Amino acid sequence: MSEQKLAAELRTEFGKGYARRARMANLIPAVIYGHGEAPVHITLPAKATTLAVRTPNALLSLDINGEARLALVKDIQRDPIKQIIEHIDLLNVRQGEKVTVEVPVHVEGESAPGTVHNLELTTVSVEAEATHLPETLSVSIEGRAAGEHIHASDLALPKGVTLLTDAEALVVNVSEATVVAEEEGEQAEAAEEAPEAAEEAAAE
Structure with missing residues (x-):
């Protein structure tokens, strides 16, 4: 910076x-x-x-x-x-002095089709030289499937930057898109109702 x-x-x-x-x-x-x-x-x-x-x-x-x-x-x-x-x-x-700061997390890429991502942590705590502080920390979700999790330990840290946030802290959660899940649920219900409707029609 x-x-x-x-x-x-x-x-x-x-x-x-x-x-x-x-x-x-x-x-x-x-x-x-x-x-x-x-x-x-x-x-x-x-x-x-x-x-x-x-x-x-x-x-x-x-x-x-x-x-x-x-x-x-x-x-x-x-x-x-x-x-x-x-x-x-x-x-x-001072020059060379290390300080503790909160750095914003920047998400890059697109997760797999039919999924959405939730940014659970918008910032993480790091220690770095005051004159070399990162403006953001990037994490790629390119092609990530539903159910995948990205933790603080997965963030790419520049040289000289130490992560202070818990390494296991959840940063990004990739899940199935709500619309897709609802459509699949409706299709399942329709499939269950179809045999019943056929039986009722036959009985008539």
Whole structure:
């Protein structure tokens, strides 16, 4: 994952009133914590930051009044209606440092005809270097038949990435399509009813 470079400014004001003024000025309040250091409160440019944090676990290269810092996006608070970013929590990281993150699972391919797949786990927990975090972890369901299961241990992990989620955790479940199952059930019922109908017709 490439670093997103952003210019940040230290802030000394807090509270809802300040946050509202900051957003009107196209700035996003944020806080950096970690490594036992005191939290650093900053503001980030709204437009560039919104673009930079579109990918999960975005890594930001910050220039804070001339001081360079690496920070990992840990939490984003959004307005529940407008969905604009109101605040960001950042984790202070260093080159080569390993961190624990949740990575989205991406399903590739199509399962066998007449089947559907259910994504039981949308993310898995992994440990990796902060500067080499995977954006997604892919799993192929190409040609998978009904009844097949894909577990966390089946995910392809990039070099240097360690799976922390239980290896036996169910990620994808392939099952028979409901429509197909219903049609087969109806056909079975029709087959059972046919002899009965023939017997009734004969009796008449």
